[in-house]
Structures are given as structure tokens and as C-alpha cells.
Amino acid sequence: MKRIPRKKRSLTAAEQGKTSDQSFLVVSYATCEAYDLEALSSDLRSGGLYRPVFEQDAEVLQEMEIVHMRATYQIEEEPREIFFFPEGSVVFWNVSVLERLSVLKTIRAHETGSYPESMVLEEVEILHYLNAPNVNKTRFNNGKIQFCGKTGSALEKYTFSNALALSVKLGIWEAMLSEYADSIEFIHDDMKKRARIRISRSEVLQKMGALFALRHGINLGTDLLDTPDFYWDREDLEVLYRKTCNNLSITQRTRVMNEKLNHCCELMELLGTHLNDLHHVRLELMIIALIMIEVIFELLHFFAR
Incomplete structure (x- = not known):
């Protein structure tokens, strides 16, 4: 990415x-x-x-x-x-x-x-x-x-x-998101090939946590989305601040970062739902297997009597 x-x-x-x-x-x-x-x-x-x-x-x-x-x-x-x-x-x-x-x-x-x-x-x-x-x-x-x-x-x-x-x-968060995107690139390939997805539910939860930490830092932990209160009564400094931010493309980069984070979140949510469904299917199969074993034992006891 x-x-x-x-x-x-x-x-x-x-x-x-x-x-x-x-x-x-x-x-x-x-x-x-x-x-x-x-x-x-x-x-x-x-x-x-x-x-x-x-x-x-x-x-x-x-x-x-x-x-x-x-x-x-x-x-x-x-x-x-x-x-x-x-x-x-x-x-x-x-x-x-x-x-x-x-x-x-x-x-x-x-x-x-x-x-x-x-x-x-x-x-x-x-x-x-x-x-x-x-x-x-x-x-x-x-x-x-x-x-x-x-x-x-x-x-x-x-x-x-x-x-x-x-x-x-x-810039640090952009680099971290780029590394994160590289770390989950294999998931796209597994899904396209309908192969077994090589990631566990705990790993999905961990990666979701990393995504939300990034989103929190960008949208809540800094002033990337709005001008700080410090400049409200200092118009000359606010002009300098805005010009510098525009030169560094902060607003545009923040918007792109959030779009990429949304994409990654959607992918991890889809993956989490898929793995949860697989887990539920395994539980249902285990319950069915246990019921079948119990039925077999009952039949053996019936024929033994």
C-alpha cells in the first residue's frame, strides 16, 4: 500500500x-x-x-x-x-x-x-x-x-x-500502515484462491487492535483534523500554521490515511466474521459427532441386552 x-x-x-x-x-x-x-x-x-x-x-x-x-x-x-x-x-x-x-x-x-x-x-x-x-x-x-x-x-x-x-x-503512521498492509497482503491471495486462510482469530483481534490504535492517534490523539484552540485568538499565527500544514499536505494525507484504514478495517471485519462462522461450524460438527457417539453407545447397549 x-x-x-x-x-x-x-x-x-x-x-x-x-x-x-x-x-x-x-x-x-x-x-x-x-x-x-x-x-x-x-x-x-x-x-x-x-x-x-x-x-x-x-x-x-x-x-x-x-x-x-x-x-x-x-x-x-x-x-x-x-x-x-x-x-x-x-x-x-x-x-x-x-x-x-x-x-x-x-x-x-x-x-x-x-x-x-x-x-x-x-x-x-x-x-x-x-x-x-x-x-x-x-x-x-x-x-x-x-x-x-x-x-x-x-x-x-x-x-x-x-x-x-x-x-x-x-509520516510515522503512514510508514506503520504501509507495513501493516504488507503484513496482511497474503490474505487477499488466500481469499481469491479460496485457499485456507493462514491467520487465527487471536491474530485477527490483535491486528484489529493495531488498526484502532492508529485511528485513535490520527482522529482523537492529535490536531490533524482541526486547527488547535491555541490559534483561535492569534490570527497571524493561525495563517502561518495553516500555510505550513497546506505545504506539508497534512489534510490530504490524513484523509487518504483514514480511507486506507477504513479499507483495512472492512477487510479485518470480514475476515473476523468468516473465522467466527468457521468456528461455529466446527462447534456444531463437534456437537453432532458427540450426539452420534452417544447414539452408537445406546444402540450397542440395546443389542447387548
Whole structure:
């Protein structure tokens, strides 16, 4: 089951941590189902390399349980910043690939439901941003972020990070659904050939559970279907958020994911019904066999008398 094609990311540039112009990179990963943000923040602070961002906007992010940290030691004028989201996504601003991998290794100890490392490194979202003092307000055009002034505010960077975190999380779910579809492909062949279906009722139940976990994450556990309440009274940020989500095709990808999930659910429900019918038939045959055995014993007793 193939995922919907969308704009390819500049993976080579991201891996090298370089850009061809004066722009910087913002890179997002989804590493697990959830973070222990309190322990994670404490661990990073104790190392002395990162510190929480204490700005006017920082209180708003803390209320939403978002951890926003900045590198303690400045290498260049543009700061190196990291946003950690409680649902298991992390967004790096102007952080080199070696530093990103080091942080990803550190946060492993504070994860719940970690994803395979190969999947984490493959499903990456990348955007370019630059500081443009000549523009009158921050904007998102042609897939590139342009901040008004020397650097973006905490809330502006959070807005773009929020969209990137959702997109990379959706990318992980797309990969998981693709693997799931591959794992049940043999069922179609068995059904077409009218062969014995090589799956048990318990395995069907397990696979149904995996499907509903995906549906719950997409439709109830995230803001993929609607704009978060945070933006309702922040129109400028809402515009940036919507433009970023549109660029990342989040709405379209979510719709396609739900359609694929519905197809898989219909298949598993049909299979579950079929296996239940077979189970009932076996029970009926066993009951008939027991009745026949009892009749045979009664006949033997009758003729013996």
C-alpha cells in the first residue's frame, strides 16, 4: 500500500547540516508515542549544554506542556533551539546533524513506546528558514520561512514546529500502515484462491487492535483534523500554521490515511466474521459427532441386552 506522493525533502542538505544560501534548517523527528518531559528537561539541563528559554512567550508554551530549549554555548549569531512535544516529536532549529543525533540518543531514556531507529531517521520533515529584516512581518512563501527581524519569536517558531511535529508524526503512521498492509497482503491471495486462510482469530483481534490504535492517534490523539484552540485568538499565527500544514499536505494525507484504514478495517471485519462462522461450524460438527457417539453407545447397549 503506497503512501500519497508529496513534495520531497532535501535529505542531503539536512544530513550535511548545510544550506546553499543564507538560510537555516528546521528539522523534525517523531521518535516515540510520548515523552517524560519533566525528566527529559532535567536531563538536558544537567548536561549544561541546553537551557530552557525564559522569554515572555515561554509561559504560554509551558502551559501547553511544550519544552523549549536553547543551546547554552552560542556558535554563531543564529541560536540553536529545540522544541519537544509531549506526543513524541522533536523539532530542531539550526542544529547540525551530529548534534541532532546526540540529542536523539539522550532522549531515548525518556521515551514511551519508542519507534524503530531506522523509521525515525527515515521519516524526517525539513524546512528552510531565514531572517529577513526587510520584510514587515513573518511569512511562509514557496516552502520557506521568512522571519521579520534578526530571528523569529518563540511563538512563531512554535507555530512552525507544531505543523512540522504533526507532519512527521503522520509520516510515522503512514510508514506503520504501509507495513501493516504488507503484513496482511497474503490474505487477499488466500481469499481469491479460496485457499485456507493462514491467520487465527487471536491474530485477527490483535491486528484489529493495531488498526484502532492508529485511528485513535490520527482522529482523537492529535490536531490533524482541526486547527488547535491555541490559534483561535492569534490570527497571524493561525495563517502561518495553516500555510505550513497546506505545504506539508497534512489534510490530504490524513484523509487518504483514514480511507486506507477504513479499507483495512472492512477487510479485518470480514475476515473476523468468516473465522467466527468457521468456528461455529466446527462447534456444531463437534456437537453432532458427540450426539452420534452417544447414539452408537445406546444402540450397542440395546443389542447387548
